[in-house]
Amino acid sequence: MTPRWRPPPLLYASAAVHVGAAAAVLLRPQAWPWAIGALVANHGLIAAAGLWPRSTWLGSNWTRLPPQSATLGKVAITIDDGPDPEVTPQVLALLDQHRARATFFCVGARVSRYPDLARDMVRRGHSIENHSQRHRHNFSLLGPRGMREEITCAQETIHSITGTRPQFFRAPAGLRNPFLDPVLTRMNLQLASWTRRGFDTVNADAAAVLARLVDNLAAGDILLLHDGNAARDSRGHPVILEVLPRLLETLQAKNLKPVTLPSVLV
Secondary structure: OOOOOOOOHHHHHHHHHHHHHHHHHHHOHHHHHHHHHHHHHHHHHHHHHHHOOOOOOOOOOEOEOOHHHHHOOEEEEEEEOOOOOOHHHHHHHHHHHOOOOOEEEEOHHHHHHOHHHHHHHHHOOOEEEEOOOOOOOOHHHOOHHHHHHHHHHHHHHHHHHHOOOOOEEOOHHHOOOOOHHHHHHHOOOEEEOOOEEOOOOOOOOHHHHHHHHHOOOOOOEEEEEEOOOOOEOOOOOEHHHHHHHHHHHHHHHOOOEEOOOHHHHO
16 A cells, blocks of 8 residues: 655645735735745745755655664664775675674665675675665756656666665755655655765765764764765775774774664664
């Protein structure tokens, strides 16, 4: 049975603004500047919500693990934009060394390009989730049909290659619009963003990236790194390979257990 989508309060308020603006112009035509102003402000607010990855104004969005997982000292390391044939195997080796599990938000086209690597990620106990088929930079500008095609194609690609079906979706760059929530609801996918990110695609300073991730680190946090599109230091080393061991050591020192996102749904 397809889940029923319920508009978030912001969209109900938006509809009310549109109705109110139309009524105002019909009853008092001279009020049109005020009506236009109200509509512009309304659409500006909706756009701002879509540009804020951690916003819940456009629908359900995990920025932290559920409270019961936090109580048990769990955190989630999420790794985006792969798989990458050079970086991902080294990331997997580091995770194995610390007996840690991670959630990889993978691009469908890259899973198709590196199927053995994707299967190895699952074989090692990690989770592969949906990060769209092509990681389009204009994803947040797509309509419902375009979004559905991107997400559905990635869903089918990942399932056909790994045998697992993603339960979570992360929008490219975390950007979205009001069309995404109903698409995800009908596909029974949960949107997930993060508690904090390292900006490791643009910052090659491992110490600075790590500091962003561990500042006020607490149980229940969802952390974001990248194996695909990772920034590289002056020696050409992907920054995630410098950050991840230190992050895992910090988690161990704080008695925090890295788990996959699907594992906390059980």
